[in-house]
Amino acid sequence: MDDSRSDPPGWPSESEIIAFFDGQLLQGTSLDRLVEQAAALVGSAVGRRRTDGRGAARDPRGGTLSVVAPEGATTNSVATGGLVWVDSPTGSLAAHFLDRLALTVTVVERWGISGASAISPPIELLLDPSSSEIAQGWARKQLGLTNGALVRVAICSGQADRVDGFVAMLGDVERVISRTTRRDKTVVLLAAADTGPVAIPGVPTGVRAAHGRVVEAEHAPTAYLTARDAYRFARPSPHDRGPYQPVAGVWLDGGRLSGLAALCRLDRTDIEIVPDVKALGRLAEQHGEHVLQMLEAYATTDSLRKAAAQIHVHHNSVTYWVQKAESELGYSLTEPYRRAQLFICLCLYRLWKDDGGE
Structure with a gap:
């Protein structure tokens, strides 16, 4: 790969390029809009040419261009066929830009992303350790969370009505921000009142449940991962009301697993x-x-x-x-x-x- 000094002055950094394309997918985009915004980002003409000769190309001011890459442009292939190009000398930033552009074009063309309905639910983006910073920020905004807001995650499974009853019980103690389902398990994001344990009267019979460590919202994936670890050690509740002996494995706290969490890896x-x-x-x-x-x-x-x-x-x-x-x-x-x-x-x-x- 060429040294980044061969890139034109004023180009965005690698992190800014990543943030731009993540933002395009999060907001929902079309091929035309993607190419137009990408050209404005780098101040150079950008195009997408499919194998059938169609596509989209724009100059930095949004003007329509031929989809044929001009002489001297840098190109990259696309998984769905054809290529993308930018009218700029080859350099590490240009190569990185085209890699991200090609990937985003593939997603847009293969899955037809257009509009907010195609975006993953905010709770999924917030709790996913692989989400980018911009995705995390967007999710926090959608959920009404500041970076420093305290959150915890609970994971539970069991008979549907009992799980719903358990989530309602949690909501009586701490505000339920959002919930989702992963692999037949209910994942609940809670606004933590403090860093202490959640004081609940019990877990419905047959419901398996655990919660993670309380963290600031910007570290929400940690809350999820520690809840997931604790859930793996948890057992179905033997009766609706506590107290439960430690050996029963009911309503485990991922913040207390300490070194045992390493076994989960x-x-x-x-x-x-x-x-x-x-x-x-x-x-x-x-x-x-x-x-x-x-x-x-x-x-x-x-x-x-x-x-x-x-x-x-x-x-x-x-x-x-x-x-x-x-x-x-x-x-x-x-x-x-x-x-x-x-x-x-x-x-x-x-x-x-x-x-x-x-």
Whole structure:
């Protein structure tokens, strides 16, 4: 690629070019309008010529030109066929401009984007980590959010009427800014009253729910990602009203996962080769998931009796399943760090069962 010094003086920077084309797609555009605005941006004639000889070309003042690229123009191919050109010497900025122009032309011609109806919902753009800064800014404006406004994200799934009831319950505590659906899960954007947890009376039976860390609106993707991590560890609510024991995994807070969130970045294939995860899987398959709940209670308390009290079973039952697990795992859980190891493997098993999360 040629050095940027070969570009004409006064050309926009790479970031300004990206922002321009993102803005065209966000606002909804047509081929004619795109070419006209692009020519005005760089102060040079710009054109799009299709394989059938048709297209659009404009000078910097909006005048109509032949779609045939003039001699000396810089060109680039388009995925839908034909080419785009700019009447400017080849340079890194001109090449970057044409790359973005070609991509935008492809989107416009392939999907017929024209008008605001083609734009992704603001909440989708706001929470998407891959959204550009201009897309994020547009989304915040549409949702009535300032950069520093505090937001949190909740993710839930379950029977539709119960999910709706749960969202309404959240709305009684914090304002619901917007909601959307991703992979059969409801994603809710909330205006956080403060950085503390959301105090709700309970989660409807069968609803699986979690929320992320409270952040400023300009960092909203972080709120979504931490909610998604917490959701992967969450379990369906066993009853409508709290309090819930920690081992129940109800209404988890992504801000409290700390280093456990890193486990969510592991591929399922990386998890399933861990011998301890396989052993836990055999126990669950042969005897039921409730066995793993007993083991988790034991791994997170300092005695068999405390574990039994937490999940409301006799301590002899916990003792039996701990011994059974030791036989499957091949080591004693009284050895140093073994209970911590068990807890991590229980977390890995839950992620493996979740198979991809939100």
